[in-house]
Amino acid sequence: MYPLIRNRRLRSSEAIRSLVRETIISPSDFLVPLFVVEGKGVKEEIASMPNYYRLSLDNLTKEVKELWKMGLRSVLLFVKVPDKLKDNQGSEALNENGLMQLAIKTVKNACPEMLVMTDVALDPYSSYGHDGIVADGQILNDESVEVLAEMSVSHAKAGADFVAPSDMMDGRILSIREALEDEGYLNTGIMAYSAKYASAFYGPFRDALDSAPVDLKNVPKDKKTYQMDYANRFEAIRETQMDIEEGADIVMVKPGLCYLDIVREIKNEVDVPVAVYQVSGEYAMVKAATERGWLDHDAVMMEQLTAIKRAGANIIASYFAKDAVKLLG
Ligand code: PBG
Numbered sequence: 001m002y003p004l005i006r007n008r009r010l011r012s013s014e015a016i017r018s019l020v021r022e023t024i025i026s027p028s029d030f031l032v033p034l035f036v037v038e039g040k041g042v043k044e045e046i047a048s049m050p051n052y053y054r055l056s057l058d059n060l061t062k063e064v065k066e067l068w069k070m071g072l073r074s075v076l077l078f079v080k081v082p083d084k085l086k087d088n089q090g091s092e093a094l095n096e097n098g099l100m101q102l103a104i105k106t107v108k109n110a111c112p113e114m115l116v117m118t119d120v121a122l123d124p125y126s127s128y129g130h131d132g133i134v135a136d137g138q139i140l141n142d143e144s145v146e147v148l149a150e151m152s153v154s155h156a157k158a159g160a161d162f163v164a165p166s167d168m169m170d171g172r173i174l175s176i177r178e179a180l181e182d183e184g185y186l187n188t189g190i191m192a193y194s195a196k197y198a199s200a201f202y203g204p205f206r207d208a209l210d211s212a213p214v215d216l217k218n219v220p221k222d223k224k225t226y227q228m229d230y231a232n233r234f235e236a237i238r239e240t241q242m243d244i245e246e247g248a249d250i251v252m253v254k255p256g257l258c259y260l261d262i263v264r265e266i267k268n269e270v271d272v273p274v275a276v277y278q279v280s281g282e283y284a285m286v287k288a289a290t291e292r293g294w295l296d297h298d299a300v301m302m303e304q305l306t307a308i309k310r311a312g313a314n315i316i317a318s319y320f321a322k323d324a325v326k327l328l329g
Pocket of ligand 1 (some may be wrong): 119121123131166167201202203204205206223278279280281
């Protein structure tokens with residue numbers, strides 16, 4: 001009780017503040033998302049994601065070597081697929097020499113110890129921009145899950161350490177786990193996007209991969225029949241528990257900042273590692289406001305990343321990974 005207790009004593013200098021600090025960000029917290037494109041010598045800045053790039057395989061090699069030197073040890077791969085290779089079934093996703101499969105091998109060649117996680121969903125391969133197969137204005141569940149399981153095996157075969165299904169179809173974790181077991185990939189991990197919300201914060205990502213749902217009659221305009229309603233909390237727990245029962249090694253909440261209540265709730269509920277994806281729109285907001293001089297970039301970035309970890313994230317997928325690690329020195 002005051003005056004016996006004066007809480008400000010523990011805040012009186014940086015030395016004491018750092019001594020009692022509860023949450024510390026370090027390079028090993030991060031999973032670095034990377035966008036891969038066809039071609040040679042390509043390093044294209046994404047318009048809505050300043051200082052973030054699509055890289056061709058040669059530049060991917062350079063990038064992962066740089067990440068490794070900085071102490072970043074895990075990447076999450078996404079590919080931008082040319083329109084001519086897209087169809088409703090996402091057939092290109094299963095091509096053994098497809099861009100994702102080559103990207104996995106490229107990272108492993110450049111940096112054998114780098115942990116490689118891959119995005120598993122149909123949207124970059126879908127002519128309709130959906131995470132599953134479209135029929136009669138619906139996204140088919142079980143038919144999509146079959147492709148996702150095959151896709152996961154194909155990534156494992158190419159050398160992926162973890163597959164990261166981001167599609168939100170029902171039962172996909174079990175099917176993927178069984179397919180990996182059947183093919184002998186016993187040690188391939190699954191990081192499930194368990195509580196993935198139908199969020200407006202994915203806009204810049206869809207620009208990066210040209211993967212937004214197309215505007216056609218009989219094609220749903222949004223992903224609300226599979227991604228979660230952002231008004232819901234209990235559903236996030238149910239989704240997460242089901243993914244763990246089905247064989248997920250790591251569960252994820254996405255997006256980050258608006259969903260930290262969900263992160264804490266899930267962290268209290270489950271005993272597997274919890275990942276959080278600070279998504280493209282969150283990155284874009286910070287870049288836009290700080291370019292205008294309205295906010296301090298580094299300060300806001302570190303405050304947000306620390307808040308995500310404090311909420312319960314064991315792993316943070318973030319476009320700020322390099323910026324943050326540079327700042328940590
Ligand atoms: C696609 C996928 C998305 C993201 C990761 N995987 C977009 C979506 O669901 O439409 C979003 C990542 C981001 O915004 O940074 N399955």
